[in-house]
Amino acid sequence: MKHIYSYLWLAPLFVLLQVLFLNNINFVSYINPLVYLILIITLPQDTEKWFLIIYAFFLGVLLDLFEGNIGLNSSSLVFISFFKPYLTKVLIPKNSIDEKDKLELKKLGIKTFSIYALILIFIHNLFLFLLEKFSFSFILPLLLEIILSTIITFIIILIFQLFTFKTKE
Amino acid sequence: MRNLFRFVKIYHFVLLFILIESFSLFLYISNHKFQQSKFLSFTQEYTGAIFNYYSDLTQYLSLKDENDSLHKENAGLHTLLSKESENQELFSKYIPMLRNDLNNLENKRKKIISKYSEYFEYKKQYIEKMLEKYDDNLKELGEEKALEENIREAQKIKNFGKWLPEGEKDLITFQLFDYIPARVIKNSIFKKNNFIVLNKGEKDGVKSGMGVRVDNGVIGIVSTTSENFSKVTSILNQKSGISVMHISSDSIKQNGLLEWNTNNYMTATINDIPNHANIQIGDTIQTNGYSSKFPVGINIAKVISYTKNDKLCKINVQFLNDMNTIKNVYIINSLMKEEIEKLEKEE
Numbered sequence: 001m002k003h004i005y006s007y008l009w010l011a012p013l014f015v016l017l018q019v020l021f022l023n024n025i026n027f028v029s030y031i032n033p034l035v036y037l038i039l040i041i042t043l044p045q046d047t048e049k050w051f052l053i054i055y056a057f058f059l060g061v062l063l064d065l066f067e068g069n070i071g072l073n074s075s076s077l078v079f080i081s082f083f084k085p086y087l088t089k090v091l092i093p094k095n096s097i098d099e100k101d102k103l104e105l106k107k108l109g110i111k112t113f114s115i116y117a118l119i120l121i122f123i124h125n126l127f128l129f130l131l132e133k134f135s136f137s138f139i140l141p142l143l144l145e146i147i148l149s150t151i152i153t154f155i156i157i158l159i160f161q162l163f164t165f166k167t168k169e
Numbered sequence: 170m171r172n173l174f175r176f177v178k179i180y181h182f183v184l185l186f187i188l189i190e191s192f193s194l195f196l197y198i199s200n201h202k203f204q205q206s207k208f209l210s211f212t213q214e215y216t217g218a219i220f221n222y223y224s225d226l227t228q229y230l231s232l233k234d235e236n237d238s239l240h241k242e243n244a245g246l247h248t249l250l251s252k253e254s255e256n257q258e259l260f261s262k263y264i265p266m267l268r269n270d271l272n273n274l275e276n277k278r279k280k281i282i283s284k285y286s287e288y289f290e291y292k293k294q295y296i297e298k299m300l301e302k303y304d305d306n307l308k309e310l311g312e313e314k315a316l317e318e319n320i321r322e323a324q325k326i327k328n329f330g331k332w333l334p335e336g337e338k339d340l341i342t343f344q345l346f347d348y349i350p351a352r353v354i355k356n357s358i359f360k361k362n363n364f365i366v367l368n369k370g371e372k373d374g375v376k377s378g379m380g381v382r383v384d385n386g387v388i389g390i391v392s393t394t395s396e397n398f399s400k401v402t403s404i405l406n407q408k409s410g411i412s413v414m415h416i417s418s419d420s421i422k423q424n425g426l427l428e429w430n431t432n433n434y435m436t437a438t439i440n441d442i443p444n445h446a447n448i449q450i451g452d453t454i455q456t457n458g459y460s461s462k463f464p465v466g467i468n469i470a471k472v473i474s475y476t477k478n479d480k481l482c483k484i485n486v487q488f489l490n491d492m493n494t495i496k497n498v499y500i501i502n503s504l505m506k507e508e509i510e511k512l513e514k515e516e
Contacts, residue, residue, distance in 0.1 A: 049181075061193075
């Protein structure tokens with residue numbers, strides 16, 4: 001429960017970071033890293049499920065208010081928060097970590113964390129980009145964009161995780 | 170009932186997911202007019218303030234470019250000013266002419282008034298005459314015949330249209346535009362529906378529906394406003410269409426609608442130029458002023474390629490102005506817009 005309070009004030013912080021800085025940085029000319037996903041990814045396994053969904057919804061609404069498309073980010077964040085409990089059940093071996101722990105790099109190890117984070121980011125980007133920009137004529141560039149965005153977001157999240165790793169050792 | 174509660178308790182996660190997901194999808198899909206504008210104009214004041222603060226901080230980074238563009242614009246204004254002084258001479262010739270016209274109009278007005286009073290005088294006399302005649306007829310012919318006689322007389326002057334003076338077209342048409350300078354505090358170009366936030370709002374006289382331009386291009390149309398900020402539907406938006414004209418090398422103008430449905434923020438398409446138009450690569454595209462939101466003749470884009478089918482011609486154009494680098498823009502207040510739109514609404 002102690003972790004959850006920190007997540008509450010981290011949400012607006014990450015939203016501001018996203019809309020003020022990261023949305024102005026364009027990798028490969030047009031790709032933004034979506035770092036706020038780190039909040040959903042690292043939420044502990046024992047978080048109440050209703051809290052998870054409502055938290056994802058409000059994080060999305062905050063982003064939408066700044067980006068101007070009401071419902072776009074909130075629906076895609078709610079979508080991945082639905083998959084998260086099932087995904088962690090499948091990917092993370094039982095008793096390998098404490099249920100209260102954050103799902104971080106140092107707890108899960110590089111292999112499990114990468115697979116888990118990449119799948120979650122990919123589902124999110126697939127949903128978000130298809131909802132936002134879908135058109136039949138641009139389906140291939142769109143897929144490329146989804147994959148590139150997934151990779152870049154993952155790399156930035158990994159860097160974030162390394163920083164927290166260092167400070168706590 | 171107990172079963173229902175148990176069902177809700179077991180599946181609360183799935184139910185909550187379905188509820189919230191469908192709610193937010195509903196917001197996204199049905200967004201466009203009402204909810205968006207109500208909701209956003211409420212929150213825009215706060216998000217706008219944050220963007221404004223941020224743009225205050227970051228604008229120092231682009232001061233040099235800003236300075237260059239202002240310098241260029243200044244030079245353009247100077248040349249305009251020198252042209253203006255040439256025009257001044259023309260005007261000095263023109264003013265006596267205008268005075269003359271004014272005098273003529275005044276004379277005409279007096280003439281019309283005198284003519285009308287003449288007409289009323291005539292009518293008064295006529296009615297008096299008729300009454301006398303009626304009295305005479307009444308004595309000679311009896312009541313019925315007297316009425317008939319008078320009606321016949323009255324029909325002779327029924328057509329009093331001949332008394333109205335012949336109208337001349339003394340119309341002076343003009344269209345005036347006011348410009349409100351504004352700064353871009355939020356801009357996006359890589360989305361499907363891009364929008365821009367400006368640091369001027371209702372307080373400065375911005376209303377929804379106003380056009381926004383820069384020196385060499387059109388930026389978009391104001392969609393919602395709050396007290397201090399306004400949101401602009403960018404030209405890079407699937408929903409925006411700008412009425413433009415293509416100017417061929419022999420200066421023949423063809424009207425069309427410029428739409429953005431490419432993935433590239435520098436190019437757009439025009440689909441409804443007639444097939445017979447003489448199109449060449451490098452021709453300019455200008456606004457045609459049909460929408461009354463933009464003045465006529467802002468250069469927007471250049472033709473980069475075109476394909477012709479049996480009726481229409483599809484043109485790909487490249488914007489002259491880089492939407493990624495816009496900083497200072499002008500909101501156009503068209504003073505005649507309300508009048509024109511009122512006229513358009515009438516059948």
